[in-house]
Amino acid sequence: MKTTIKLIAFFVYTVGLFFVQDFYVLALFAILQILFMPICHISIKEATKTLIHLMPFILFTVLIDVFVMEFVEAIQIGIRLILVCHMTYLFSKTTTTMQIAKAVKNLLYPLKWFGINIDNIGIMVSLAITFIPIIKQEIEFIRYSLIAKGFDMRVKNQIKHINYIMAPLFYSLLRKVKELEEALKAKGYVEE
Numbered sequence: 001m002k003t004t005i006k007l008i009a010f011f012v013y014t015v016g017l018f019f020v021q022d023f024y025v026l027a028l029f030a031i032l033q034i035l036f037m038p039i040c041h042i043s044i045k046e047a048t049k050t051l052i053h054l055m056p057f058i059l060f061t062v063l064i065d066v067f068v069m070e071f072v073e074a075i076q077i078g079i080r081l082i083l084v085c086h087m088t089y090l091f092s093k094t095t096t097t098m099q100i101a102k103a104v105k106n107l108l109y110p111l112k113w114f115g116i117n118i119d120n121i122g123i124m125v126s127l128a129i130t131f132i133p134i135i136k137q138e139i140e141f142i143r144y145s146l147i148a149k150g151f152d153m154r155v156k157n158q159i160k161h162i163n164y165i166m167a168p169l170f171y172s173l174l175r176k177v178k179e180l181e182e183a184l185k186a187k188g189y190v191e192e
């Protein structure tokens with residue numbers, strides 16, 4: 001039940017951040033998140049490293065927003081994205097995949113009255129969350145193999161030859177999904 005409340009609070013907080021218009025309130029939220037890290041025994045260095053990895057995405061979004069809306073609003077969106085990414089990192093470090101799946105099952109319990117199998121939904125959520133690091137790892141393997149073959153890994157070449165990355169990624173993921181399906185069938189989770 002504690003994880004369910006934490007999941008609801010996480011959703012309310014992240015959605016609520018996008019309704020905040022004042023820079024001072026956003027700064028207050030940032031300070032609270034930073035103060036929250038030592039309480040949860042989370043490394044500030046690791047959180048900073050994760051945010052640095054996400055900065056190209058955030059900067060790209062801000063640049064697009066600068067052309068679409070006012071500069072101040074674009075900066076606010078960038079700050080909100082940083083705060084949401086940071087809170088997501090905190091949530092993922094303090095909650096296991098199984099806890100999230102159980103919390104989703106608890107939230108979806110009323111759907112059981114309509115004959116919907118919430119156990120399957122819980123399994124799907126946990127598998128989806130589990131696949132995120134697998135996808136990241138597969139992309140790294142593909143990048144290393146392309147570098148070993150002499151591929152120039154500049155962003156321009158990666159965009160131009162996206163099929164060199166995406167084709168092996170999809171093949172690998174489909175193979176892993178097939179293995180996962182066989183494992184679930186063997187354990188009796190999925191019917192033949």
